[in-house]
Amino acid sequence: MESKIRIEVLFPEIANLYGDLANIEYLKKSYPELEVVETHLIGEPEFMKRVPSLIYMGTLTENGQRLATEKLSHYKEKLAEMIDGGVRFLVTGNALEVFGGKIEDTDGSVDMGLGIFPIHARRDMMHRFNSLYLGSFGGMNIVGYKSQFTHSWRDDETDDGDFESVFETYRGPGLNPEIKGEGIRKNNFIGTYVIGPLLVLNPPFAKWLLKEMGAGDVTLAFEREAMEAYEVRVKEYSDPDTGFYY
Amino acid sequence: MGKLRYFIALWAAKLSIAALKVTGHNGTNFPGVLALKICPRFLKYAAKPEKIIAVTGTNGKTTICNMLLDMLTMDGQKVLNNKMGSNINSGIATSLIYGCSMLGKCKYEIGVFEVDERSALRIYPYMKPDYMLITNLSRDSIMRNGHPEYIAGILTRYIPASTKLILNADDLISSAVAPENSRVYFGIEEMPGDIRECVNLINDMQICPECHSRLKYEYLRYNHIGKAYCPVCGFKAPEYDYAGVNVSLEDMKIEVRDKEGTGCYRLLNESVFNIYNVVSAAALLREMGYSHEKIQGFFEKLNIVGTRFDQEHVGDKTLYRLLAKEKNAFATTRVFDYISGLPGDKEIILMNSCQGDMKHWSENTCWLYDCDFEFLNREEIKNIVLCGPRRFDHRLRLLLAGVPEDRLSYAEKETDAPDKLKLFDNDNVFVLYGTDSIALGKKVADRVFDMMKKNSADEKGGEK
Numbered sequence: 225m226e227s228k229i230r231i232e233v234l235f236p237e238i239a240n241l242y243g244d245l246a247n248i249e250y251l252k253k254s255y256p257e258l259e260v261v262e263t264h265l266i267g268e269p270e271f272m273k274r275v276p277s278l279i280y281m282g283t284l285t286e287n288g289q290r291l292a293t294e295k296l297s298h299y300k301e302k303l304a305e306m307i308d309g310g311v312r313f314l315v316t317g318n319a320l321e322v323f324g325g326k327i328e329d330t331d332g333s334v335d336m337g338l339g340i341f342p343i344h345a346r347r348d349m350m351h352r353f354n355s356l357y358l359g360s361f362g363g364m365n366i367v368g369y370k371s372q373f374t375h376s377w378r379d380d381e382t383d384d385g386d387f388e389s390v391f392e393t394y395r396g397p398g399l400n401p402e403i404k405g406e407g408i409r410k411n412n413f414i415g416t417y418v419i420g421p422l423l424v425l426n427p428p429f430a431k432w433l434l435k436e437m438g439a440g441d442v443t444l445a446f447e448r449e450a451m452e453a454y455e456v457r458v459k460e461y462s463d464p465d466t467g468f469y470y
Numbered sequence: 471m472g473k474l475r476y477f478i479a480l481w482a483a484k485l486s487i488a489a490l491k492v493t494g495h496n497g498t499n500f501p502g503v504l505a506l507k508i509c510p511r512f513l514k515y516a517a518k519p520e521k522i523i524a525v526t527g528t529n530g531k532t533t534i535c536n537m538l539l540d541m542l543t544m545d546g547q548k549v550l551n552n553k554m555g556s557n558i559n560s561g562i563a564t565s566l567i568y569g570c571s572m573l574g575k576c577k578y579e580i581g582v583f584e585v586d587e588r589s590a591l592r593i594y595p596y597m598k599p600d601y602m603l604i605t606n607l608s609r610d611s612i613m614r615n616g617h618p619e620y621i622a623g624i625l626t627r628y629i630p631a632s633t634k635l636i637l638n639a640d641d642l643i644s645s646a647v648a649p650e651n652s653r654v655y656f657g658i659e660e661m662p663g664d665i666r667e668c669v670n671l672i673n674d675m676q677i678c679p680e681c682h683s684r685l686k687y688e689y690l691r692y693n694h695i696g697k698a699y700c701p702v703c704g705f706k707a708p709e710y711d712y713a714g715v716n717v718s719l720e721d722m723k724i725e726v727r728d729k730e731g732t733g734c735y736r737l738l739n740e741s742v743f744n745i746y747n748v749v750s751a752a753a754l755l756r757e758m759g760y761s762h763e764k765i766q767g768f769f770e771k772l773n774i775v776g777t778r779f780d781q782e783h784v785g786d787k788t789l790y791r792l793l794a795k796e797k798n799a800f801a802t803t804r805v806f807d808y809i810s811g812l813p814g815d816k817e818i819i820l821m822n823s824c825q826g827d828m829k830h831w832s833e834n835t836c837w838l839y840d841c842d843f844e845f846l847n848r849e850e851i852k853n854i855v856l857c858g859p860r861r862f863d864h865r866l867r868l869l870l871a872g873v874p875e876d877r878l879s880y881a882e883k884e885t886d887a888p889d890k891l892k893l894f895d896n897d898n899v900f901v902l903y904g905t906d907s908i909a910l911g912k913k914v915a916d917r918v919f920d921m922m923k924k925n926s927a928d929e930k931g932g933e934k
Contacts, residue, residue: 238677245839425835450866470831
């Protein structure tokens, strides 16, 4: 019998930096009935056969971004159609840049993205950006980290249409240091630079996501301990004496 | 002007050394920092030893540098090194300042330098090593090093064309750096305990660099370290010029085979990490022209330095002091794996909160989910004491790794952690500390040692 909730993880062999795959592990541990399927660089993506409850992609190397973009470019129309149709996506770290227009490197090179969202990233491999993150989502505090060589900007900064921010930032940068809006949200697509892993560090957000996927009110794996770690972190990040930039 | 500036920098730095000695602050990088401040291209003009060996890579470089330093010293050589300072440009500059006269003449013929991978761009344009040993490249500090592919790119860009590379063929990431450079490869042939599939969370070489199909391994040690091949396009890992063979943990020996013969070397400890250290150091010394016999003699007299690995027996108990680099999932996993493989029941004091980050901001804990805490889910590990500001994160990670709650104890302060030990019969207690908590680690371990001694004395008293 087919499981009700299915998560498709895109390219776990390359999109796995900074503990990001623990996002899905945590959901699986919290809701063992859910099915996790992997789509690899070789072969046809699972979403071409059946639409899952959630498509997940985690942080990649710069070369990994190129490989993922090249692979997904063959399915760009289907991806855009799924996003427009409300299929749920969670994309963390620099994986969100794969869905943007391009990544401009300070060395003059340009990597093209899928062009689904009107954003472009600027990359400087000699300057790594590190910070803590504190924001909010639907009344929940969101905590996590930024650790990246890039930031992203809307192609037309005067036009805030087409997509919304995911998180409202209290401390730390948004999609870029000049704005407070963090991430890309369109229908059920959520893309954010915030890593942590995001769902492990933010149990209320993990619960919300499971509920959205149809799992109901789930008690998370080690929810009490996860909440205690979360509350300690929220308190720490809310303290003005806590430095935010590395 | 450049040379004049250099001499002003040199003399000012030399003066600072005298001042530091008087005030008891020797061993810092200050002379190098000062020299680089006065003369930013100090490294370009600084006199250097005739022969330079650089050791770089994510893990093992300090241990290998210490081994090389000891071995070359045993050979009667006066070796300039940066053991007392840092492995970035100011540390190298400090060593060169110590190593030269007031007239700027280098007093050493040979230099062994540990070089931070990311500092390549600030060092190699001015200092061209004759030999460079790259131990391995793996994930390190997320904030500083990003990912190993990035570090490999930096090395490829900045390693001088004239440098001969000694590379780990069992690591496809580091073995591919600077492809135009002259190179030899070391590796270890299949040995007992090898596996075929990666069991670690980190595996940064899952796809073929040529065709992107899934790689397979003839044998695998940990993470991506092993002999890889692509079953689709035929891509293979480089062949070994220096092959570690016939590893015997019973006799603590390994043979290193090259095209001219085979040497039998003493292993310094049984961890695979350290077996690689032995093979790589032997490969480098062979390249420098030392005979197998001579290198064998060096190894017989070597010890591993205390800050990295240390064990003491007190009565029926053993205390281990182990470095588990904070925020380095790869290195900490190796330590966890090593502990889990040792016989006997154990307790662990986990001091893995980053002390440095506590002062200025808050630690980025992503590394916890790259690190195989699952290795600590063993019945023989009876008690893990969690302490420091990130103990709540460590608790969640261990629970998710399957470690039962009743095997976890808590202490807010690291110095209180020993009180949570059970100190049962034949206990093996591991104190794990990071590079920025060596002093705190020593303090905690010393307290455990005192408790063990008291425990042992009480038991003896009880027997009477």
